[in-house]
Amino acid sequence: TQLLEQSPQFLSIQEGENLTVYCNSSSVFSSLQWYRQEPGEGPVLLVTVVTGGEVKKLKRLTFQFGDARKDSSLHITAAQPGDTGLYLCAGDLRKTSYDKVIFGPGTSLSVIP
């Protein structure tokens, strides 16, 4: 059974603080995506990481893919209230016998003004 774990599951911080969300698995992924989801809407893609050790930056967000492609982190610098939302990591598993994208349980972030 392929599983993705995320930590923390809930995070409430003050505006301006930094935070890191972790995504871990025992499975090796072809790629890993990070999404942000607002209530009642579909997930919005933030980034896709493909290469082990890869680091991508998106304004105040920094994403890193582990060397073994089993884990990833999302770091937000100087969080703003607009960053509030559910952050989901999703691992892309593609083998000859199956093809699936599984999600972690999510990290619910609340940034307090």
Next chain:
Amino acid sequence: GAVVSQHPSRVICKSGTSVKIECRSLDFQATTMFWYRQFPKQSLMLMATSNEGSKATYEQGVEKDKFLINHASLTLSTLTVTSAHPEDSSFYICSARTVGLNTIYFGEGSWLTVV
């Protein structure tokens, strides 16, 4: 960017009836589409992987006779919830993988309420 359209966005049906949700890739071909279910304040749970022209692959615990998936073309997959019950009420989301690429695009989701 690539767009995935899901329809209907909201549907209410009576218990015992069937309801169909469509997932279309509007400007790209999708050999693989995924169907997810999401309960309030929870993550997306993969129900099945749908490949064009072949039978869907269902995740463990998902009843394939209850959740019928058809992927008849490279741009359309449908999920039919048969003999719906109130416990089937949920947010259903599809996604599509672009051919040859790693990116997966999501539909807007469909709220199903069974009364």
